[in-house]
Amino acid sequence: MKEFYLKPKIISSLKGYNANAFLNDLIAGIIVAIIALPLSIALALASGVEPARGVYTAIAAGFIVSLLGGSRVQIAGPTAAFATIVAGVVATNGMDGLFLATVMAGIILIVMGLLKLGSFIKYMPHTITVGFTGGIAVTILLGQIKDFLGLTYADGVKPIETAEKIEANIEAISTFSPWALLIGAISLIILIFYPKIEKKIPPSLIAVIVAALMVKFIPIFDKGVYTIGDLYTIPTGLPKAEFLNFEITAEKIIAVIPNAITIAVLAGVESLLSCVVADSMVNSKHNPNSELVAQGFGNIASVFFGGIPATGAIARTSANAKNGGRTPVAGMVHAVCLLLVLLFLMPYAALIPMPTIAAILFMVAYNMSEWRKFVGIVKQKRVTDIIVLFVTFALTVVFDLVVAIAVGLALHIVFILMAKINKRVKV
Numbered sequence: 001m002k003e004f005y006l007k008p009k010i011i012s013s014l015k016g017y018n019a020n021a022f023l024n025d026l027i028a029g030i031i032v033a034i035i036a037l038p039l040s041i042a043l044a045l046a047s048g049v050e051p052a053r054g055v056y057t058a059i060a061a062g063f064i065v066s067l068l069g070g071s072r073v074q075i076a077g078p079t080a081a082f083a084t085i086v087a088g089v090v091a092t093n094g095m096d097g098l099f100l101a102t103v104m105a106g107i108i109l110i111v112m113g114l115l116k117l118g119s120f121i122k123y124m125p126h127t128i129t130v131g132f133t134g135g136i137a138v139t140i141l142l143g144q145i146k147d148f149l150g151l152t153y154a155d156g157v158k159p160i161e162t163a164e165k166i167e168a169n170i171e172a173i174s175t176f177s178p179w180a181l182l183i184g185a186i187s188l189i190i191l192i193f194y195p196k197i198e199k200k201i202p203p204s205l206i207a208v209i210v211a212a213l214m215v216k217f218i219p220i221f222d223k224g225v226y227t228i229g230d231l232y233t234i235p236t237g238l239p240k241a242e243f244l245n246f247e248i249t250a251e252k253i254i255a256v257i258p259n260a261i262t263i264a265v266l267a268g269v270e271s272l273l274s275c276v277v278a279d280s281m282v283n284s285k286h287n288p289n290s291e292l293v294a295q296g297f298g299n300i301a302s303v304f305f306g307g308i309p310a311t312g313a314i315a316r317t318s319a320n321a322k323n324g325g326r327t328p329v330a331g332m333v334h335a336v337c338l339l340l341v342l343l344f345l346m347p348y349a350a351l352i353p354m355p356t357i358a359a360i361l362f363m364v365a366y367n368m369s370e371w372r373k374f375v376g377i378v379k380q381k382r383v384t385d386i387i388v389l390f391v392t393f394a395l396t397v398v399f400d401l402v403v404a405i406a407v408g409l410a411l412h413i414v415f416i417l418m419a420k421i422n423k424r425v426k427v
Helices: 009-013 019-046 051-068 080-114 126-149 162-171 178-197 203-217 250-255 257-282 288-304 314-322 329-344 346-351 354-368 371-379 383-398 401-426
Strands: none
Touching: 009 051, 019 051, 019 080, 019 126, 019 203, 019 314, 019 329, 019 354, 051 288, 051 329, 051 346, 080 126, 080 250, 080 257, 080 288, 080 354, 126 162, 126 178, 126 354, 126 371, 126 383, 126 401, 162 383, 178 203, 178 354, 203 346, 203 354, 250 257, 257 288, 257 314, 257 401, 314 329, 329 346, 371 383, 383 401
Protein backbone atom coordinates (compact mmCIF):
# COMPACT_ATOMS: atom_id res chain seq x y z
CA MET A 1 0.00 0.00 0.00
CA LYS A 2 1.33 3.42 -0.99
CA GLU A 3 2.26 5.70 1.93
CA PHE A 4 0.10 8.81 2.41
CA TYR A 5 2.02 11.71 0.89
CA LEU A 6 1.31 14.08 3.81
CA LYS A 7 2.26 11.64 6.56
CA PRO A 8 3.98 13.52 9.43
CA LYS A 9 7.46 12.31 10.29
CA ILE A 10 6.58 11.86 13.94
CA ILE A 11 4.54 8.74 13.08
CA SER A 12 7.47 6.79 11.66
CA SER A 13 9.98 8.34 14.10
CA LEU A 14 8.22 6.98 17.17
CA LYS A 15 8.37 3.35 16.06
CA GLY A 16 10.56 1.61 18.62
CA TYR A 17 10.81 4.82 20.67
CA ASN A 18 12.23 4.21 24.15
CA ALA A 19 13.39 5.99 27.29
CA ASN A 20 16.93 6.47 25.98
CA ALA A 21 15.65 8.10 22.78
CA PHE A 22 13.41 10.38 24.85
CA LEU A 23 16.35 11.39 27.06
CA ASN A 24 18.36 12.37 23.97
CA ASP A 25 15.42 14.37 22.59
CA LEU A 26 14.85 15.99 25.99
CA ILE A 27 18.45 17.17 26.29
CA ALA A 28 18.54 18.42 22.71
CA GLY A 29 15.19 20.21 23.13
CA ILE A 30 16.34 22.02 26.28
CA ILE A 31 19.60 23.11 24.63
CA VAL A 32 17.78 24.39 21.55
CA ALA A 33 15.32 26.30 23.76
CA ILE A 34 18.26 28.02 25.48
CA ILE A 35 19.61 28.99 22.06
CA ALA A 36 16.20 30.05 20.77
CA LEU A 37 15.23 32.34 23.66
CA PRO A 38 17.62 35.27 23.06
CA LEU A 39 17.38 34.78 19.29
CA SER A 40 13.58 34.88 19.35
CA ILE A 41 13.61 38.10 21.36
CA ALA A 42 16.25 39.67 19.11
CA LEU A 43 14.46 38.71 15.90
CA ALA A 44 11.17 40.09 17.19
CA LEU A 45 12.84 43.44 17.88
CA ALA A 46 14.48 43.37 14.44
CA SER A 47 11.01 42.83 13.00
CA GLY A 48 9.67 45.96 14.68
CA VAL A 49 7.42 44.16 17.18
CA GLU A 50 7.43 43.56 20.92
CA PRO A 51 10.10 41.12 22.17
CA ALA A 52 7.61 38.60 23.56
CA ARG A 53 6.16 38.00 20.08
CA GLY A 54 9.34 36.19 19.08
CA VAL A 55 8.88 33.78 21.97
CA TYR A 56 5.19 33.32 21.11
CA THR A 57 6.29 32.39 17.58
CA ALA A 58 8.87 29.86 18.69
CA ILE A 59 6.34 28.19 21.01
CA ALA A 60 3.36 27.93 18.66
CA ALA A 61 5.10 27.37 15.33
CA GLY A 62 7.83 25.27 16.94
CA PHE A 63 5.34 22.83 18.45
CA ILE A 64 3.00 22.57 15.44
CA VAL A 65 5.77 22.14 12.85
CA SER A 66 7.42 19.40 14.92
CA LEU A 67 4.07 17.66 15.40
CA LEU A 68 2.93 17.79 11.76
CA GLY A 69 6.15 18.31 9.81
CA GLY A 70 8.06 16.18 7.38
CA SER A 71 11.47 16.32 9.08
CA ARG A 72 12.78 14.37 12.05
CA VAL A 73 14.69 17.31 13.56
CA GLN A 74 13.34 20.55 12.05
CA ILE A 75 13.08 23.44 14.53
CA ALA A 76 10.73 26.23 13.48
CA GLY A 77 10.48 29.76 14.80
CA PRO A 78 11.17 33.38 13.89
CA THR A 79 14.08 33.87 11.51
CA ALA A 80 16.07 36.80 10.19
CA ALA A 81 14.70 36.30 6.67
CA PHE A 82 11.32 37.66 7.75
CA ALA A 83 12.56 40.65 9.74
CA THR A 84 12.36 43.32 7.05
CA ILE A 85 9.11 41.91 5.63
CA VAL A 86 7.42 41.93 9.03
CA ALA A 87 8.71 45.41 9.85
CA GLY A 88 7.36 46.73 6.56
CA VAL A 89 3.93 45.13 6.96
CA VAL A 90 3.56 46.35 10.54
CA ALA A 91 4.62 49.89 9.56
CA THR A 92 2.15 50.13 6.67
CA ASN A 93 -0.74 47.89 7.71
CA GLY A 94 -0.37 47.41 11.46
CA MET A 95 -0.52 44.17 13.44
CA ASP A 96 -3.90 43.31 11.91
CA GLY A 97 -2.27 43.54 8.47
CA LEU A 98 0.52 41.21 9.62
CA PHE A 99 -2.08 38.81 11.04
CA LEU A 100 -3.92 38.73 7.70
CA ALA A 101 -0.76 38.33 5.62
CA THR A 102 0.51 35.47 7.77
CA VAL A 103 -2.81 33.60 7.83
CA MET A 104 -3.02 33.97 4.04
CA ALA A 105 0.58 32.77 3.72
CA GLY A 106 -0.26 29.78 5.90
CA ILE A 107 -3.19 28.87 3.66
CA ILE A 108 -0.96 29.20 0.57
CA LEU A 109 1.61 26.87 2.14
CA ILE A 110 -1.04 24.30 2.99
CA VAL A 111 -2.38 24.41 -0.58
CA MET A 112 1.16 24.05 -1.94
CA GLY A 113 1.65 20.95 0.16
CA LEU A 114 -1.71 19.48 -0.86
CA LEU A 115 -0.79 20.06 -4.52
CA LYS A 116 2.54 18.30 -3.99
CA LEU A 117 4.59 21.38 -4.87
CA GLY A 118 7.21 20.69 -2.20
CA SER A 119 9.55 19.05 -4.66
CA PHE A 120 9.49 22.08 -6.97
CA ILE A 121 10.51 24.78 -4.49
CA LYS A 122 14.05 23.41 -4.45
CA TYR A 123 14.34 24.62 -8.06
CA MET A 124 14.34 28.27 -6.97
CA PRO A 125 17.48 29.62 -8.71
CA HIS A 126 20.51 29.51 -6.43
CA THR A 127 21.61 33.00 -7.51
CA ILE A 128 18.30 34.47 -6.33
CA THR A 129 18.33 32.78 -2.92
CA VAL A 130 21.94 33.83 -2.31
CA GLY A 131 21.18 37.36 -3.53
CA PHE A 132 18.15 38.02 -1.34
CA THR A 133 19.69 36.26 1.67
CA GLY A 134 22.73 38.51 1.45
CA GLY A 135 20.48 41.54 1.01
CA ILE A 136 18.45 40.65 4.09
CA ALA A 137 21.67 40.27 6.08
CA VAL A 138 22.75 43.79 5.10
CA THR A 139 19.38 45.32 6.03
CA ILE A 140 19.45 43.59 9.42
CA LEU A 141 22.97 44.83 10.08
CA LEU A 142 22.07 48.41 9.15
CA GLY A 143 18.97 48.22 11.32
CA GLN A 144 21.00 47.37 14.43
CA ILE A 145 23.59 50.16 14.22
CA LYS A 146 21.24 52.42 16.21
CA ASP A 147 21.14 50.17 19.28
CA PHE A 148 24.78 49.07 18.99
CA LEU A 149 25.90 52.70 19.19
CA GLY A 150 23.20 53.74 21.64
CA LEU A 151 21.70 56.32 19.27
CA THR A 152 18.40 58.02 20.10
CA TYR A 153 16.12 59.02 17.24
CA ALA A 154 14.05 62.19 17.34
CA ASP A 155 10.36 61.80 18.22
CA GLY A 156 8.36 60.37 15.35
CA VAL A 157 11.39 59.01 13.46
CA LYS A 158 10.74 55.34 12.64
CA PRO A 159 12.78 54.43 9.56
CA ILE A 160 11.82 51.33 7.57
CA GLU A 161 13.68 51.57 4.26
CA THR A 162 17.48 51.19 4.14
CA ALA A 163 18.07 54.78 2.99
CA GLU A 164 15.85 56.04 5.82
CA LYS A 165 17.82 54.03 8.40
CA ILE A 166 21.14 55.40 7.15
CA GLU A 167 19.79 58.96 7.18
CA ALA A 168 18.31 58.56 10.68
CA ASN A 169 21.59 57.17 12.03
CA ILE A 170 23.56 60.07 10.60
CA GLU A 171 21.12 62.61 12.05
CA ALA A 172 21.25 60.94 15.48
CA ILE A 173 25.04 60.52 15.64
CA SER A 174 25.31 63.29 18.26
CA THR A 175 23.44 61.01 20.71
CA PHE A 176 26.10 58.30 20.45
CA SER A 177 26.79 56.52 23.77
CA PRO A 178 30.32 55.13 24.32
CA TRP A 179 28.93 52.94 27.13
CA ALA A 180 26.43 51.34 24.76
CA LEU A 181 29.24 50.71 22.29
CA LEU A 182 31.33 49.13 25.05
CA ILE A 183 28.51 46.76 26.06
CA GLY A 184 27.89 45.92 22.41
CA ALA A 185 31.59 45.29 21.75
CA ILE A 186 31.95 43.05 24.82
CA SER A 187 28.86 41.11 23.74
CA LEU A 188 30.23 40.74 20.22
CA ILE A 189 33.60 39.52 21.53
CA ILE A 190 31.82 36.87 23.63
CA LEU A 191 29.72 35.77 20.66
CA ILE A 192 32.78 35.42 18.43
CA PHE A 193 35.34 33.89 20.80
CA TYR A 194 33.39 31.98 23.45
CA PRO A 195 32.58 29.08 21.05
CA LYS A 196 36.32 28.59 20.55
CA ILE A 197 36.66 27.90 24.28
CA GLU A 198 33.47 26.00 25.11
CA LYS A 199 30.83 24.69 22.71
CA LYS A 200 28.06 23.31 24.92
CA ILE A 201 26.61 26.54 26.31
CA PRO A 202 25.20 28.92 23.65
CA PRO A 203 27.37 32.05 23.39
CA SER A 204 24.28 34.26 23.06
CA LEU A 205 23.15 33.16 26.53
CA ILE A 206 26.58 33.99 28.01
CA ALA A 207 26.60 37.37 26.27
CA VAL A 208 23.10 38.19 27.57
CA ILE A 209 23.94 37.23 31.17
CA VAL A 210 27.32 39.04 31.26
CA ALA A 211 25.96 42.22 29.66
CA ALA A 212 22.82 42.27 31.83
CA LEU A 213 24.91 41.91 35.02
CA MET A 214 27.27 44.70 33.89
CA VAL A 215 24.42 47.11 33.19
CA LYS A 216 22.59 46.17 36.38
CA PHE A 217 25.48 46.44 38.82
CA ILE A 218 28.04 48.84 37.30
CA PRO A 219 26.86 52.44 37.87
CA ILE A 220 28.48 53.98 34.78
CA PHE A 221 26.00 52.12 32.57
CA ASP A 222 22.93 53.48 34.35
CA LYS A 223 22.09 56.22 31.85
CA GLY A 224 24.15 55.33 28.82
CA VAL A 225 22.68 51.93 28.00
CA TYR A 226 19.05 51.11 27.30
CA THR A 227 17.65 47.70 28.18
CA ILE A 228 14.62 45.96 26.68
CA GLY A 229 12.65 46.95 29.77
CA ASP A 230 13.49 50.63 29.21
CA LEU A 231 11.89 50.59 25.75
CA TYR A 232 9.28 47.83 25.83
CA THR A 233 6.69 46.37 28.15
CA ILE A 234 7.40 42.71 28.89
CA PRO A 235 4.07 40.86 29.30
CA THR A 236 3.66 37.96 31.68
CA GLY A 237 1.62 34.84 31.15
CA LEU A 238 -0.08 33.70 27.96
CA PRO A 239 -0.77 36.20 25.17
CA LYS A 240 -4.19 37.80 24.87
CA ALA A 241 -6.47 36.99 21.93
CA GLU A 242 -5.92 40.39 20.36
CA PHE A 243 -6.93 39.11 16.92
CA LEU A 244 -10.55 39.36 18.10
CA ASN A 245 -10.19 43.15 17.93
CA PHE A 246 -8.42 43.35 14.56
CA GLU A 247 -10.08 45.36 11.82
CA ILE A 248 -10.29 43.17 8.72
CA THR A 249 -11.44 44.78 5.49
CA ALA A 250 -11.36 43.83 1.81
CA GLU A 251 -8.96 46.70 1.15
CA LYS A 252 -6.54 45.45 3.79
CA ILE A 253 -6.72 41.88 2.47
CA ILE A 254 -5.89 43.08 -1.05
CA ALA A 255 -3.08 45.29 0.28
CA VAL A 256 -1.24 42.42 1.98
CA ILE A 257 -1.55 39.83 -0.81
CA PRO A 258 2.01 40.49 -2.14
CA ASN A 259 3.39 40.14 1.38
CA ALA A 260 1.43 36.94 1.96
CA ILE A 261 2.87 35.42 -1.22
CA THR A 262 6.39 36.49 -0.24
CA ILE A 263 6.04 35.06 3.27
CA ALA A 264 4.71 31.77 1.86
CA VAL A 265 7.45 31.39 -0.75
CA LEU A 266 10.20 32.38 1.65
CA ALA A 267 8.87 30.09 4.39
CA GLY A 268 8.69 27.21 1.92
CA VAL A 269 12.16 27.74 0.47
CA GLU A 270 13.94 28.31 3.79
CA SER A 271 12.15 25.44 5.53
CA LEU A 272 12.94 22.92 2.80
CA LEU A 273 16.55 24.08 2.62
CA SER A 274 16.76 23.54 6.38
CA CYS A 275 15.27 20.05 5.93
CA VAL A 276 17.94 19.21 3.33
CA VAL A 277 20.69 20.27 5.75
CA ALA A 278 19.07 18.25 8.54
CA ASP A 279 18.77 15.13 6.36
CA SER A 280 22.53 15.05 5.82
CA MET A 281 23.14 15.34 9.57
CA VAL A 282 20.81 12.56 10.78
CA ASN A 283 20.86 10.30 7.72
CA SER A 284 17.18 10.77 6.99
CA LYS A 285 14.90 11.90 4.17
CA HIS A 286 12.28 14.58 4.74
CA ASN A 287 8.77 14.73 3.32
CA PRO A 288 8.61 18.13 1.56
CA ASN A 289 4.84 18.24 1.10
CA SER A 290 4.13 17.33 4.72
CA GLU A 291 6.63 20.00 5.74
CA LEU A 292 4.85 22.68 3.68
CA VAL A 293 1.50 21.81 5.23
CA ALA A 294 3.04 21.90 8.71
CA GLN A 295 4.64 25.28 8.02
CA GLY A 296 1.24 26.55 6.90
CA PHE A 297 -0.51 25.44 10.07
CA GLY A 298 2.49 26.59 12.13
CA ASN A 299 2.30 30.12 10.76
CA ILE A 300 -1.46 30.31 11.32
CA ALA A 301 -1.03 29.04 14.88
CA SER A 302 1.79 31.53 15.46
CA VAL A 303 -0.25 34.67 14.72
CA PHE A 304 -3.31 33.38 16.56
CA PHE A 305 -0.96 32.94 19.54
CA GLY A 306 0.30 36.51 19.17
CA GLY A 307 3.43 35.70 17.15
CA ILE A 308 4.86 36.58 13.76
CA PRO A 309 5.72 34.56 10.60
CA ALA A 310 7.89 31.49 11.16
CA THR A 311 9.92 29.03 9.16
CA GLY A 312 12.44 26.27 9.65
CA ALA A 313 15.55 27.73 11.29
CA ILE A 314 18.72 26.16 9.90
CA ALA A 315 20.97 27.13 12.84
CA ARG A 316 18.54 25.85 15.50
CA THR A 317 17.77 22.72 13.47
CA SER A 318 21.50 22.00 13.16
CA ALA A 319 21.96 22.54 16.90
CA ASN A 320 19.15 20.08 17.55
CA ALA A 321 20.78 17.41 15.38
CA LYS A 322 24.27 18.02 16.82
CA ASN A 323 23.02 17.68 20.39
CA GLY A 324 21.32 14.33 19.88
CA GLY A 325 17.79 15.19 18.78
CA ARG A 326 16.52 12.47 16.46
CA THR A 327 12.73 12.76 16.45
CA PRO A 328 10.17 15.59 16.38
CA VAL A 329 9.81 15.15 20.14
CA ALA A 330 12.94 17.33 20.57
CA GLY A 331 11.26 20.22 18.76
CA MET A 332 8.15 19.83 20.89
CA VAL A 333 10.30 19.81 24.06
CA HIS A 334 11.96 23.02 22.86
CA ALA A 335 8.53 24.65 22.50
CA VAL A 336 7.36 23.47 25.94
CA CYS A 337 10.56 24.79 27.57
CA LEU A 338 9.99 28.19 26.00
CA LEU A 339 6.39 28.13 27.22
CA LEU A 340 7.65 27.58 30.78
CA VAL A 341 10.06 30.49 30.35
CA LEU A 342 7.18 32.64 29.09
CA LEU A 343 5.04 31.77 32.10
CA PHE A 344 7.66 32.08 34.84
CA LEU A 345 10.86 33.83 33.70
CA MET A 346 9.90 36.29 30.95
CA PRO A 347 10.14 39.44 33.15
CA TYR A 348 13.91 38.88 33.37
CA ALA A 349 14.13 39.60 29.64
CA ALA A 350 13.65 43.25 30.57
CA LEU A 351 17.25 43.28 31.87
CA ILE A 352 18.82 42.46 28.49
CA PRO A 353 20.75 45.46 27.09
CA MET A 354 19.78 46.64 23.61
CA PRO A 355 23.44 46.71 22.41
CA THR A 356 23.64 42.99 23.23
CA ILE A 357 20.55 42.35 21.13
CA ALA A 358 22.25 44.28 18.31
CA ALA A 359 25.42 42.21 18.69
CA ILE A 360 23.42 38.97 18.50
CA LEU A 361 21.74 40.19 15.33
CA PHE A 362 25.11 41.22 13.86
CA MET A 363 26.16 37.58 14.21
CA VAL A 364 22.86 36.39 12.76
CA ALA A 365 23.38 38.70 9.78
CA TYR A 366 26.95 37.49 9.26
CA ASN A 367 25.99 33.81 9.49
CA MET A 368 23.06 34.15 7.09
CA SER A 369 24.91 36.38 4.59
CA GLU A 370 26.39 33.37 2.77
CA TRP A 371 29.18 35.63 1.55
CA ARG A 372 31.29 32.63 0.54
CA LYS A 373 28.54 31.46 -1.82
CA PHE A 374 28.23 35.05 -3.06
CA VAL A 375 31.94 35.17 -3.87
CA GLY A 376 31.78 31.68 -5.38
CA ILE A 377 29.12 32.75 -7.89
CA VAL A 378 31.19 35.78 -8.87
CA LYS A 379 34.31 33.64 -9.32
CA GLN A 380 32.47 31.38 -11.78
CA LYS A 381 32.34 34.42 -14.10
CA ARG A 382 28.97 33.57 -15.64
CA VAL A 383 27.73 37.04 -16.52
CA THR A 384 24.01 36.18 -16.40
CA ASP A 385 24.33 34.62 -12.92
CA ILE A 386 26.30 37.61 -11.65
CA ILE A 387 23.67 40.04 -13.00
CA VAL A 388 20.80 38.13 -11.37
CA LEU A 389 22.78 37.87 -8.11
CA PHE A 390 23.60 41.58 -7.84
CA VAL A 391 20.19 42.79 -9.02
CA THR A 392 18.41 40.58 -6.46
CA PHE A 393 20.85 41.66 -3.75
CA ALA A 394 20.55 45.37 -4.54
CA LEU A 395 16.76 45.37 -4.84
CA THR A 396 16.46 43.54 -1.51
CA VAL A 397 18.55 46.21 0.21
CA VAL A 398 17.09 49.26 -1.56
CA PHE A 399 13.45 48.20 -1.92
CA ASP A 400 12.10 44.92 -0.54
CA LEU A 401 12.01 41.16 -1.00
CA VAL A 402 8.84 41.19 -3.11
CA VAL A 403 10.43 43.37 -5.78
CA ALA A 404 13.77 41.54 -5.55
CA ILE A 405 12.36 38.04 -6.07
CA ALA A 406 9.99 39.15 -8.84
CA VAL A 407 12.69 40.97 -10.81
CA GLY A 408 15.29 38.29 -10.11
CA LEU A 409 13.01 35.53 -11.40
CA ALA A 410 12.04 37.59 -14.45
CA LEU A 411 15.71 38.18 -15.31
CA HIS A 412 16.54 34.50 -14.78
CA ILE A 413 13.73 33.43 -17.16
CA VAL A 414 14.75 36.04 -19.76
CA PHE A 415 18.36 34.82 -19.71
CA ILE A 416 17.23 31.19 -20.10
CA LEU A 417 15.06 32.10 -23.09
CA MET A 418 17.88 34.14 -24.65
CA ALA A 419 20.27 31.20 -24.26
CA LYS A 420 17.81 28.85 -25.98
CA ILE A 421 17.24 31.30 -28.84
CA ASN A 422 20.96 31.78 -29.35
CA LYS A 423 21.47 28.01 -29.36
CA ARG A 424 18.84 27.58 -32.07
CA VAL A 425 20.30 30.41 -34.16
CA LYS A 426 23.77 28.86 -34.02
CA VAL A 427 22.38 25.50 -35.13
